[in-house]
Amino acid sequence: MPTIELKNISKYICQEVNLKTLDKELLVLLGPNGAGKTTLLNIIAGLIDYKGSVLFDNLPVDKLSTSKREIGYLFQDLVLFPHLDVASNIAYGLRAKGEPLPKIKSRVDELLHFMKIRHLSSRYPKHLSGGEKQRVALARALALSPKVLLLDEPLSSLDTQTSKYLRTELRQLQKELGITTIYVTHDLVEAEEVADRIAIIYNGHVDQVATPEEVFFYPKNERVSDFIGAPNILNCDYCRSVGRGIMEVNCGGLSIIVPHDGNSVQRIALFPRDIYISDTKPPGPRVNRFKGVITSIKSADDAVRLEVKAGGNSLLAEMSHSIFEDMDLTVGKEVFLILKLRRIRAYEGKIG
Amino acid sequence: MSKLKRLSLGWGILPVAIFLAIWEIVARLDLIPGQFFFPPFSIVMQEFYYLTANGVLGHNFLSSLTRVLIGFCAGSIAGIAVGIIMGWRDVINKALNPIISLLYPIPALGWLPLLMLWLGIGEALPITIIFICSFFPVLYNTVTGIRNVDKDFIQVARTLGASDTKILTTVVLPLAIPNIFTGLRLESGMAWRVIIAAEMVAIPTGIGALLMKAESLIRIDIIIVCLIVLSVMCLSFEKFFAYMEAKLTTKWR
Numbered sequence: 001m002p003t004i005e006l007k008n009i010s011k012y013i014c015q016e017v018n019l020k021t022l023d024k025e026l027l028v029l030l031g032p033n034g035a036g037k038t039t040l041l042n043i044i045a046g047l048i049d050y051k052g053s054v055l056f057d058n059l060p061v062d063k064l065s066t067s068k069r070e071i072g073y074l075f076q077d078l079v080l081f082p083h084l085d086v087a088s089n090i091a092y093g094l095r096a097k098g099e100p101l102p103k104i105k106s107r108v109d110e111l112l113h114f115m116k117i118r119h120l121s122s123r124y125p126k127h128l129s130g131g132e133k134q135r136v137a138l139a140r141a142l143a144l145s146p147k148v149l150l151l152d153e154p155l156s157s158l159d160t161q162t163s164k165y166l167r168t169e170l171r172q173l174q175k176e177l178g179i180t181t182i183y184v185t186h187d188l189v190e191a192e193e194v195a196d197r198i199a200i201i202y203n204g205h206v207d208q209v210a211t212p213e214e215v216f217f218y219p220k221n222e223r224v225s226d227f228i229g230a231p232n233i234l235n236c237d238y239c240r241s242v243g244r245g246i247m248e249v250n251c252g253g254l255s256i257i258v259p260h261d262g263n264s265v266q267r268i269a270l271f272p273r274d275i276y277i278s279d280t281k282p283p284g285p286r287v288n289r290f291k292g293v294i295t296s297i298k299s300a301d302d303a304v305r306l307e308v309k310a311g312g313n314s315l316l317a318e319m320s321h322s323i324f325e326d327m328d329l330t331v332g333k334e335v336f337l338i339l340k341l342r343r344i345r346a347y348e349g350k351i352g
Numbered sequence: 353m354s355k356l357k358r359l360s361l362g363w364g365i366l367p368v369a370i371f372l373a374i375w376e377i378v379a380r381l382d383l384i385p386g387q388f389f390f391p392p393f394s395i396v397m398q399e400f401y402y403l404t405a406n407g408v409l410g411h412n413f414l415s416s417l418t419r420v421l422i423g424f425c426a427g428s429i430a431g432i433a434v435g436i437i438m439g440w441r442d443v444i445n446k447a448l449n450p451i452i453s454l455l456y457p458i459p460a461l462g463w464l465p466l467l468m469l470w471l472g473i474g475e476a477l478p479i480t481i482i483f484i485c486s487f488f489p490v491l492y493n494t495v496t497g498i499r500n501v502d503k504d505f506i507q508v509a510r511t512l513g514a515s516d517t518k519i520l521t522t523v524v525l526p527l528a529i530p531n532i533f534t535g536l537r538l539e540s541g542m543a544w545r546v547i548i549a550a551e552m553v554a555i556p557t558g559i560g561a562l563l564m565k566a567e568s569l570i571r572i573d574i575i576i577v578c579l580i581v582l583s584v585m586c587l588s589f590e591k592f593f594a595y596m597e598a599k600l601t602t603k604w605r
Contacts, residue, residue: 047507067513079504083526083604093512096522124604144513 002057002147002180004044009052012039013204017052026174026181027209028191031201032227037184038076040201041150044182045073056147067096069148072141072179076153078133080125086136087112087121093144111139130158134166142177149174149181155190167194188228192216200224217267217347231269231345232315239265247346252312256339257287260346267347272305272318274343278336279327288339294331310337391573399573400580408562413581416547416558419475420585423482424543428536431487435494439528440520445495456492460485460546461553468554478550478558485546490535497531498524530605533597540589548582 002023009017014036021027029037043050046066053060061069080089087108094104112118115135125133134154141149154170155163171194174181185191191198192212200207200215200223208220217233219225234251242248247260249268258268282289292310299305304324306317315337319327329335372393378384379392391399403409438445438452460481471477501524509519551560559578566574 045511047510066510067515071511073508073511075504075508077504079502079508081505081508081523083601092509092514092522096509096512096514096518126604140512 003055004148004180004182005055005058006040006043007053007055009040009043009050009054011043011048011050012036014039014043015204017204017206019199019206019209021180021182022196024178024180025196026171026183026194028195028198029182029184029201030186030188030191030195030198030227032186035186035201036204037186037201038152039204041073041152041182041184044148045069045071045150070144070146072144072146072149074137074141074149074151074154076156078137078154078157080128080133080137080140082125085122085124086117086128089125089136090139090143092140097144107143111143115139131162131166134158138170138173146179149179151181151183153185154183156185156187163190170194200227202227213347216269216345229271229273230316231271232275232313234268234270234313236265236267249346254290254311254313256344257341258344258346259342260348262346262348264348265346269345269347270315270339271343272316273303274340275315275317276338276340277306277308277317277319277327277329278338279329279333280336282336282338288341290337290339292335292337294329294333294335297329297331308335308337389572391576396573396576396580399571400577403574403577409577409581412557412559412562416544416551416560417585419478419558420482420543420547423479423547424486424540426479427483427486427543428490428539430483431490431535432494432532435491435532436498436520436525438491439495439498440524445499452488452491456488460542461549464550464553473554473556478547478555481550482543482547485543486539489539489542490532493531493535494528497528500531501527529600530597533593533600537590537593537597540593541586544582544586544589 003021005020006017009019013034017036017040019027019040029040031037039048042048044054046054046061046064046069053062055061056069081092084092090111091104091108094107099107108121109118112121115138117132117135117139120128120132120136125136128136138154151170155166158166167190174194183191183194195212197209198212198215199209200220202223207224208215210218210220215224216228216231219228219233225231234254234256236249236251238250239247241263242257245259245261247258247265249256249258249265251268256268258265290310292308292315294306295309295314296307297304298307299321303318303320306319306329308315308317317337376393379390379395384390400409434448438448463481463484464477467477467480471480505523505527506519509523514522547558548560548563551558552564553560555561559581563575563578566572566578
């Protein structure tokens with residue numbers, strides 16, 4: 001399966017975009033709405049004209065029409081043909097290419113079995129659930145054995161539970177088929193779960209291309225950091241395993257318990273929304289509870305952000321306006337920080 | 353037939369039966385003065401039988417039916433064909449749309465004086481009127497149907513390797529069927545209304561001509577027979593296209 005490379009691509013909001021996938025990898029294009037993610041996908045598919053060059057396996061495909069690029073494209077709304085039943089939807093591409101009937105039948109049977117939707121073959125899209133539609137759309141995109149798979153927010157129309165289940169399945173499927181895939185989403189959790197690497201797209205620019213861990217622990221700039229939730233990144237100068245996937249780390253004088261299965265921890269990330277603040281000493285064990293002093297308070301539309309000095313660290317915490325008003329917090333006041341154990345991310349290893 | 357269907361049919365027929373009964377009673381009891389201006393339903397049916405038996409109704413009906421079928425089929429086929437081209441190709445749409453927009457609002461009967469001078473009084477006249485009456489609305493509905501097909505369907509088909517012709521025939525046209533059939537359904541009824549009017553004004557044969565003859569002879573019963581035939585034909589044509597549309601799209605709509 002080929003690598004995909006974008007060279008100096010310009011179209012709409014996207015200007016001079018350069019991006020390259022690795023062979024057989026699943027690269028997630030992550031960014032807010034209107035960042036240009038779908039535009040890039042449409043450019044790779046050849047659905048819109050553009051400036052610059054798209055290369056599959058280092059060969060330009062700019063002059064090839066969409067039908068000749070050998071891509072499978074899963075659209076955001078899945079776009080199943082309403083007038084065709086499931087089997088005919090899957091067979092559409094094979095029929096369009098004029099494949100012989102026995103070959104079409106056997107390939108459709110194979111995909112119905114592979115996607116576990118054999119029982120749906122004669123149903124029309126209006127009688128399918130969201131998850132079923134997603135499987136049919138994926139089977140249709142895979143019918144022509146494409147070299148490249150393009151997925152445009154494929155799970156956005158599904159409920160959280162189905163979406164969570166299907167992204168695991170989608171990931172397994174991609175690994176099984178070894179097909180180079182570009183996956184567009186604006187959901188950070190979804191991106192983290194499916195990606196080999198994440199490309200952060202903002203205002204038509206690629207801000208960072210890295211593994212999910214690298215994006216979290218080494219955000220390239222403030223914009224990336226803000227997009228992923230502006231986590232507090234702390235360097236660890238000491239760590240030891242305390243068993244059962246739990247480690248104790250020391251960051252700037254704070255001894256923090258983190259969930260981690262590996263051998264060592266270099267950095268930890270704490271999201272501001274996952275740090276509770278209390279103006280009285282919190283009850284319970286003294287684990288992950290620290291004394292600190294408020295050094296600044298910033299009020300935003302959605303929440304109040306407080307900077308708290310604890311040990312040698314300056315931590316950003318977040319709370320709702322109503323809680324903030326109830327607590328009477330001011331700069332210089334001594335408070336207690338409580339870190340949510342399961343929300344602490346630990347990073348082990350070196351950045352490539 | 354299921355009990356529910358029988359019940360539903362019964363409810364459909366009952367108001368008509370009551371209406372006919374009231375009509376018969378009012379006419380028989382002479383509640384409206386001058387019975388020949390308002391014959392009972394039974395007399396109308398009797399006249400319907402005579403006209404059918406002596407072939408007058410059949411002959412005129414066939415004349416109208418032939419004109420409607422030829423004019424409507426030709427107009428619809430042409431409307432669909434031009435509509436497909438206009439809907440599918442932007443350039444052609446831009447070129448033809450101003451002309452179509454100019455001609456579409458002219459009522460079909462408005463063409464009558466011009467066509468009488470151009471074509472003379474003959475079979476070509478009513479057929480051309482019906483052609484015009486069907487062509488523009490069917491064309492308009494076809495263009496709308498094709499242009500309203502979600503562009504995503506076309507994009508998907510393209511990513512699946514379909515050629516433009518394939519996309520048109522296997523995706524766009526099937527999805528435009530509801531719109532096209534709306535045009536056909538409405539205009540099939542309209543064709544009957546227009547042919548009657550054209551025959552009343554300019555053609556010596558057909559149901560419309562029979563209506564005018566009956567009027568000059570003050571034969572209300574014959575007039576009502578003609579109106580009933582017209583009503584049944586309008587309804588039958590519209591129902592036929594509604595049935596065809598449902599048959600083609602019920603599975604997926």
